[in-house]
Amino acid sequence: MKLLRFRFQDETKFGVIEGNEVVVLEEDFLLSIKRSSSRVSFDEIELLSPVSPSKFICVGLNYMDHANEMKEKLPDEPVLFLKPSTAINHPNYPIYYPPQTKELHYEAELAVVIGKTAKNVMIEDAKNYILGYTCGNDVTARDLQRKDIQWTRSKSFDSFAPIGPWIETEIDPSSLDIKLLLNDEIKQRSNTSNLIFKPDFLVSFISSIMTLLPGDVIMTGTPSGVGPMKVGDSVSVVIENIGTLTNKIE
Structure with a gap:
């Protein structure tokens, strides 16, 4: 499973890659991996660092x-x-x-x-x-x-x-x-x-x-x-x- 953090329409979101689409998660995957009903094309997103580490x-x-x-x-x-x-x-x-x-x-x-x-x-x-x-x-x-x-x-x-x-x-x-x-x-x-x-x-x-x-x-x-x-x-x-x-x- 590929987990990612990304920007879409000026919002930071979390998702799972499936094919050429990203299934949007309901919350940060560090909290839970809950898929929403929303999907976006991978070509439409801006990739961010997958996490924001404390160190x-x-x-x-x-x-x-x-x-x-x-x-x-x-x-x-x-x-x-x-x-x-x-x-x-x-x-x-x-x-x-x-x-x-x-x-x-x-x-x-x-x-x-x-x-x-x-x-x-x-x-x-x-x-x-x-x-x-x-x-x-x-x-x-x-x-x-x-x-x-x-x-x-x-x-x-x-x-x-x-x-x-x-x-x-x-x-x-x-x-x-x-x-x-x-x-x-x-x-x-x-x-x-x-x-x-x-x-x-x-x-x-x-x-x-x-x-x-x-x-x-x-x-x-x-x-x-x-x-x-x-x-x-x-x-x-x-x-x-x-x-x-x-x-x-x-």
């Missing part, structure tokens, strides 16, 4: 090849950092190139969407707290990341957390092809089977530190091949059985 919890160095690429030691535990909710960005919306950086990078990632409040979750129960999965781009000011002791500034500019286009609730995340295209040229390509720390483990580990709220997003890390974007570029994250998240740089 993005991001995992660094979670693909072996990317750790090697960044000349970093493989972590014994997940390396965590946060993006603020104000970094949220929508499908097809611009990523803004801030004047503070000269090195804006893309990072294609599988994003986990939390479905219900999670605290001290056991690994074997983690699936019960996951609503589904979507595409994410952990946009990074790489020169600021190298300069700062911690990564907050480099990861937190407005528009630096595009997610979408929708949430897929019925997939196994253990072996999904993931790639990033810059102006239709493949720059990153891997498979989620190469994740060091898997989604279920991450939900358990993170929930032992902080309470995860419905709609929170865990960005699971990026494979090798990260690189620069410039104004005018188009960047797309493509994940098997989920979809494509595209944004342009302005």
Whole structure:
């Protein structure tokens, strides 16, 4: 099932994709999935980020090849950092190139969407707290990341957390092809089977530190091949059985 948040006739709505139509839900799918009798054509809607998270919890160095690429030691535990909710960005919306950086990078990632409040979750129960999965781009000011002791500034500019286009609730995340295209040229390509720390483990580990709220997003890390974007570029994250998240740089 593909769950989405969208704008139609100047109203924000929630829906389920069926063919080329969207069945409008009676309320936010984080509350319940109640179909209304209303349907709209997919071509008539404007996609929004599928959720508005209270926080993005991001995992660094979670693909072996990317750790090697960044000349970093493989972590014994997940390396965590946060993006603020104000970094949220929508499908097809611009990523803004801030004047503070000269090195804006893309990072294609599988994003986990939390479905219900999670605290001290056991690994074997983690699936019960996951609503589904979507595409994410952990946009990074790489020169600021190298300069700062911690990564907050480099990861937190407005528009630096595009997610979408929708949430897929019925997939196994253990072996999904993931790639990033810059102006239709493949720059990153891997498979989620190469994740060091898997989604279920991450939900358990993170929930032992902080309470995860419905709609929170865990960005699971990026494979090798990260690189620069410039104004005018188009960047797309493509994940098997989920979809494509595209944004342009302005």
